[in-house]
Amino acid sequence: MNYSKRIEEVRKLIITKGMDSVLINSPHNKYYLGELFSNSGYIVITKENQYILVDFRYFEEVKSKNNLFEVILLSSQNTIQKHLHSIIKEEGLHKLGFEGKEISYDFYQSLQESIPCKLYSLDISKIRSIKESIEIEHIEKACNIADVTFQHILSYIEAGMSEETVENELVRFMKEQGGQKESFDSIVASGVRGALPHGKASNKIIQKGELITLDFGVKYNYYCSDITRTISLGKCSTELSHVYEIVKAAGDEAIRKAKPNLTMGELDYSARQFIAESGYGKFFGHNLGHGLGIQVHEYPAITPDSAELLREGMIITIEPGIYIPNVGGVRIEEDILITSKGCCRLTNSSRELIVI
């Protein structure tokens, strides 16, 4: 993990935006910059210095891990507001950035009232979009656990089981394989529930002849995987197996196209157009994919209208889907790494329709 480089990236960003410092409170960015994954504690980066501010619960551990930072002990006497005030005075700061998407209005208000500095909302999350090799390794491992878990669950699912039972086993098995915790609440959506893109596992009983969409992932060393497979419990209808082939081919198309300098919009279009031409355009209502890393959804979003460019080292999901109300749905999702000339898949489970 190249922490000095990461800190310098933030420094470059604040200077580009005309600021001289930034206050960081989000767990994902604090982890990226200073190995602190917690809702508690702060990182402050100024033109010349960097600080981590935490209370007694985290102080010793943070200190032992972070030699690039000055580590400050917060307490009811030395609050973040008070200490930030001192830093601002000492360093003569005028323009403090803060994570406007991450900070609550009340906390913002308490800052504004207590510190002598102009405040500007700033999003620093983009600095995490190009992955270092060690980050890629963690995500590869997280994807590998997801693949092994998918293989395991195929032999576990039986007609008569509830979706929740399947979810419970997914999560248990991922942790047993060394996963830290699930990346998000797993989706297990069977039969008509497959038409709900966010059908969290319910007490619905899975029945023969139904498709089952499994969307799950695991964190490994704080990095997420995110995979979706739709399988068939016994033989499903001709229409649904036709829909499956369209979704698979749409994903194949996007994976074939993905490479540096393609716009996110072009990538989204490659799959969306294929689904539209197959006559199911109105049943694919969400984006094609999203960035993946410390957060399961992070920059970039693969949306129809985005002109942002894919770059080497980005890790994104490709997850087309077709959802037919009151009938069912299919989604197939891969995690891919953008390479110098194209991309490579990090999830390696079979993309064929598996009938169990």
Added chain:
Amino acid sequence: MNYSKRIEEVRKLIITKGMDSVLINSPHNKYYLGELFSNSGYIVITKENQYILVDFRYFEEVKSKNNLFEVILLSSQNTIQKHLHSIIKEEGLHKLGFEGKEISYDFYQSLQESIPCKLYSLDISKIRSIKESIEIEHIEKACNIADVTFQHILSYIEAGMSEETVENELVRFMKEQGGQKESFDSIVASGVRGALPHGKASNKIIQKGELITLDFGVKYNYYCSDITRTISLGKCSTELSHVYEIVKAAGDEAIRKAKPNLTMGELDYSARQFIAESGYGKFFGHNLGHGLGIQVHEYPAITPDSAELLREGMIITIEPGIYIPNVGGVRIEEDILITSKGCCRLTNSSRELIVI
């Protein structure tokens, strides 16, 4: 669930605070008022009407569940900002409350720019502190699952296991018993790690002669339990078993005292004073407890200086602890319901030191 009463409570609160409407975005308050537990979607309560605003993913389900609300479909054309603007115009509203602790600065900013109304930060969470009987039933069930899980884990733990393995089994078993998901990341802290009040399960191997602090809970129908037990794997040191007895007696004292009209400060003092008189005052660094409900930490906080009153129907935790750096720690936590004359325990696992 008495939804009309709950909505009226919010209406009373906004009027008391001099406002004429409120925008609610937190999942816990949206669930409490309109059975919508999601980061997405909004509830708006005005002097005369109430609305739930959601996108297509939630629309049908929300509509089928909420006949007290007008349900509005949000889309990229009909954003929350646009629709709020219409409501404000139609009803002639002037002062809109919002959840300042829950809303991001950026979202606040987008509201302020787009709606013709003054905005005021407001905390409505207090309305959830007195529980209805159905809520008590859910929490009782969640506590019951936690008790059964504690009993199960006693026969599961062995020397040589990692804390993470124990945590994995805790979570799996709670879900198997009908729990929805864990209330929070379980704490499994053995040996010297017991001195960390928030020692999340790690890869540390549990050894003979160590105390193990297990702090876990489960959601049942969206309501949380939260229990802590410290057990001994084989015989522990005389000092630690002495510390155990002090923590237990301090908790007993607080449970004996808890009743309506006692201040939170007095309740906290009852246990804190006992620990101080036993000579361990400086090793009890956190609050005595907190409210429990849809959130695992909610109003009221049982803090040393709070003059707020306990009231019949509140559910709170009582969780004294002693943490000796580099030695170990003990915490014992119960969930209690404040009754008309005292309190009753909802967690019913033995409070004695269990040696396995």
